[in-house]
Amino acid sequence: MYSVSISLGHYLALGAILFVLGIFGVLKNRHHTLTLFMSLKVGLLGILFTLLAFSKFHHHFQGQIFSLFVLALAGAEFILGLILVLSFYQNKNFVPTEDVIDLEK
Amino acid sequence: MLINTAMFLPELFLGVFSLGLLFLGLYRPGIRGKEETSLQLALPKGASYGVLILLLVLLGFLWFAHIFQGISFSGFLISDKMSILSKAFICLIGLSWIGFDNRIIESTLERDGIKQFEYPVLCLVSIIGSFLMVSAHHLLAIYFGIALQTIPLYVLISLKKGGGLSKESALKYFLLGSLSSLFLLYGIALVYGFVGSGDFREISTSLEWLTENSLGYSWLQAGFLFIVIGLLFKLGLASLNPWGPDISQGVSNAQMPFLLLIPKISGAILLVRLLFGAFHGLHFLWKPLLLSVALISLVMGSVGAFSQTNIRRFFSYMGLFHMGFFLLGLSSKEFNGAYAGLLYLFIFSGTTLGFLFFWTTLSTNDRNLDKIPQVKGLLKKQPVVAGILCLLLLSLAGLPPFAGFWTTLYLMSTVISGGSFIIGISLASALISAIGYLKIIKVICFEEGHEEIHSTFSWTSGWILLIPFVILFFTAQDFFLEIIREALSSL
Numbered sequence: 317m318y319s320v321s322i323s324l325g326h327y328l329a330l331g332a333i334l335f336v337l338g339i340f341g342v343l344k345n346r347h348h349t350l351t352l353f354m355s356l357k358v359g360l361l362g363i364l365f366t367l368l369a370f371s372k373f374h375h376h377f378q379g380q381i382f383s384l385f386v387l388a389l390a391g392a393e394f395i396l397g398l399i400l401v402l403s404f405y406q407n408k409n410f411v412p413t414e415d416v417i418d419l420e421k
Numbered sequence: 422m423l424i425n426t427a428m429f430l431p432e433l434f435l436g437v438f439s440l441g442l443l444f445l446g447l448y449r450p451g452i453r454g455k456e457e458t459s460l461q462l463a464l465p466k467g468a469s470y471g472v473l474i475l476l477l478v479l480l481g482f483l484w485f486a487h488i489f490q491g492i493s494f495s496g497f498l499i500s501d502k503m504s505i506l507s508k509a510f511i512c513l514i515g516l517s518w519i520g521f522d523n524r525i526i527e528s529t530l531e532r533d534g535i536k537q538f539e540y541p542v543l544c545l546v547s548i549i550g551s552f553l554m555v556s557a558h559h560l561l562a563i564y565f566g567i568a569l570q571t572i573p574l575y576v577l578i579s580l581k582k583g584g585g586l587s588k589e590s591a592l593k594y595f596l597l598g599s600l601s602s603l604f605l606l607y608g609i610a611l612v613y614g615f616v617g618s619g620d621f622r623e624i625s626t627s628l629e630w631l632t633e634n635s636l637g638y639s640w641l642q643a644g645f646l647f648i649v650i651g652l653l654f655k656l657g658l659a660s661l662n663p664w665g666p667d668i669s670q671g672v673s674n675a676q677m678p679f680l681l682l683i684p685k686i687s688g689a690i691l692l693v694r695l696l697f698g699a700f701h702g703l704h705f706l707w708k709p710l711l712l713s714v715a716l717i718s719l720v721m722g723s724v725g726a727f728s729q730t731n732i733r734r735f736f737s738y739m740g741l742f743h744m745g746f747f748l749l750g751l752s753s754k755e756f757n758g759a760y761a762g763l764l765y766l767f768i769f770s771g772t773t774l775g776f777l778f779f780w781t782t783l784s785t786n787d788r789n790l791d792k793i794p795q796v797k798g799l800l801k802k803q804p805v806v807a808g809i810l811c812l813l814l815l816s817l818a819g820l821p822p823f824a825g826f827w828t829t830l831y832l833m834s835t836v837i838s839g840g841s842f843i844i845g846i847s848l849a850s851a852l853i854s855a856i857g858y859l860k861i862i863k864v865i866c867f868e869e870g871h872e873e874i875h876s877t878f879s880w881t882s883g884w885i886l887l888i889p890f891v892i893l894f895f896t897a898q899d900f901f902l903e904i905i906r907e908a909l910s911s912l
Contacts, residue, residue, distance in 0.1 A: 328614075331610075335603075335607050338603065339600075339603065339604075342596075342600055349592070349596075352596060356599050356600065356603060359603045359607075360603065360606070362607070363603070363606045363607050363610050366607070366610040366611070366614065367610045367613070367614075369614075370610065370613060370614030373614070374614075374617050378613070378618070378619070379613065379614075382561055382609075382610075382613065382619075385561065385565070386564065386606060389564070389565070389568045390599075390602070392568075392572065393568065393571075393572055393595075393598075393599060393602075394599070396572060396575050396576070396595070397575075397592075397595045397596075397599065400575060400579060400588065400591050400592050400595055401592065403579060403588050404585065404588045404589065404592055407585035407588055
């Protein structure tokens with residue numbers, strides 16, 4: 317039997333993978349605004365994971381407090397983003413996608 | 422605790438004042454139907470100088486905070502000469518645009534259909550966020566400041582009526598803003614993890630004893646690069662922000678300083694504090710990065726602005742160009758470059774502010790002016806406004822008797838050791854941008870137009886706040902440079 321202990325490196329790798337997935341999702345997947353939102357959320361999750369792992373590693377609470385504040389602020393920001401999508405929908409009757417940019421080039 | 426409070430009295434005062442305005446707007450009966458904002462209700466009746474009083478109170482508090490300098494809130498925030506200087510500047514810009522003269526700014530806002538009483542409250546909260554940004558002394562404080570500054574801006578941008586353009590720009594601003602905070606936060610997480618603290622002093626001391634072979638040094642560098650890239654995103658620089666001009670096209674003329682000037686000034690001060698304070702040990706890393714970003718923004722900004730007809734798109738591209746020059750100053754080898762960059766930033770944002778102010782007073786057929794060709798023949802129709810606009814444009818273009826020339830010259834003299842490639846690109850782009858500005862003068866003075874243009878500008882109202890700017894741009898430059906030098910050396 318192998319005994320596998322989960323170290324800081326594993327947590328950091330998971331955080332980095334989630335963050336890269338989030339960024340990649342934003343850059344690659346512009347068909348729908350809500351998918352963009354989900355990708356941003358995945359990236360944020362990776363960041364929170366990293367912060368919490370470091371907090372456990374250093375044995376102090378700073379990282380946990382960081383992550384709580386970041387969670388609260390990012391939550392407020394995303395709610396505002398959803399409201400913006402809703403107001404866009406009321407004006408134009410569809411959710412914006414990449415190819416509806418009607419601003420003058 | 423008492424000293425902590427005294428140091429951050431301006432922020433506390435603004436916070437309480439904006440909450441009071443919000444309650445006043447919400448609970449005063451009948452306010453929703455009326456066409457007056459809560460700021461007008463809160464200030465003395467018929468006082469077009471009401472905000473001037475608010476500004477003087479704030480400047481007084483800033484002077485008071487100047488006595489107690491230092492680090493407070495357990496290393497979270499700092500109050501030094503740099504933060505107080507930039508706070509005073511942000512105060513002047515921000516408060517003069519909430520509506521210091523009820524007729525000029527408010528009538529511009531009304532023409533764009535912005536009548537909500539929340540408008541001044543959102544502006545004030547955004548100003549508090551910028552204050553936190555310029556006095557941040559902890560990695561988390563950076564994120565707090567940026568969030569507090571941009572979250573009200575998302576709402577402010579989406580307020581303009583008609584066509585859904587503003588909704589689209591707000592959505593784009595939101596997407597870019599949250600993407601850049603993602604980069605910033607990941608960098609913060611990495612730096613926190615490998616240093617063990619977010620305090621700027623501890624970061625700089627730990628960078629002194631860390632070497633190439635230390636554990637996690639490359640991760641620390643990666644985290645630092647993520648932070649800088651996130652901040653450059655926020656500043657809207659070089660190909661990191663492809664939607665910048667689109668965003669500023671969708672807003673009202675009267676909101677331009679809140680979108681273009683205040684975030685850039687506070688972000689630039691934060692960048693200086695980070696690069697020269699906390700991360701000065703990594704200068705071999707950030708100097709080439711900033712130099713390349715600066716050169717790309719110089720070229721993109723000046724060439725992009727050249728053929729624009731929409732005034733807001735034009736100034737968005739020109740903002741890119743001017744920030745490129747600022748970064749060029751920061752990335753030069755000497756410490757002098759940072760002075761020159763900051764002087765350039767202050768003078769050019771002040772001049773742009775003056776131009777936008779006089780542009781905002783103009784209207785035709787009860788609509789705000791959007792396009793540059795709409796001001797054809799302004800010299801004959803509104804000679805005073807046209808004259809001032811031309812003077813400010815000459816200063817922006819960098820022609821000799823004006824402040825713009827001397828600051829550009831000073832900046833170029835600090836980067837002259839960089840080599841002929843850098844000098845060539847920056848001179849060529851400065852020339853292209855100067856032609857771009859002079860083209861507007863040509864439209865104002867030498868072309869014939871038939872539409873009637875009205876101006877709400879008058880000598881009796883609203884001119885008081887322009888005095889400091891005029892002094893700043895045409896005279897006391899040495900004095901101003903001395904203040905910036907002192908502020909920089911206090912970092």
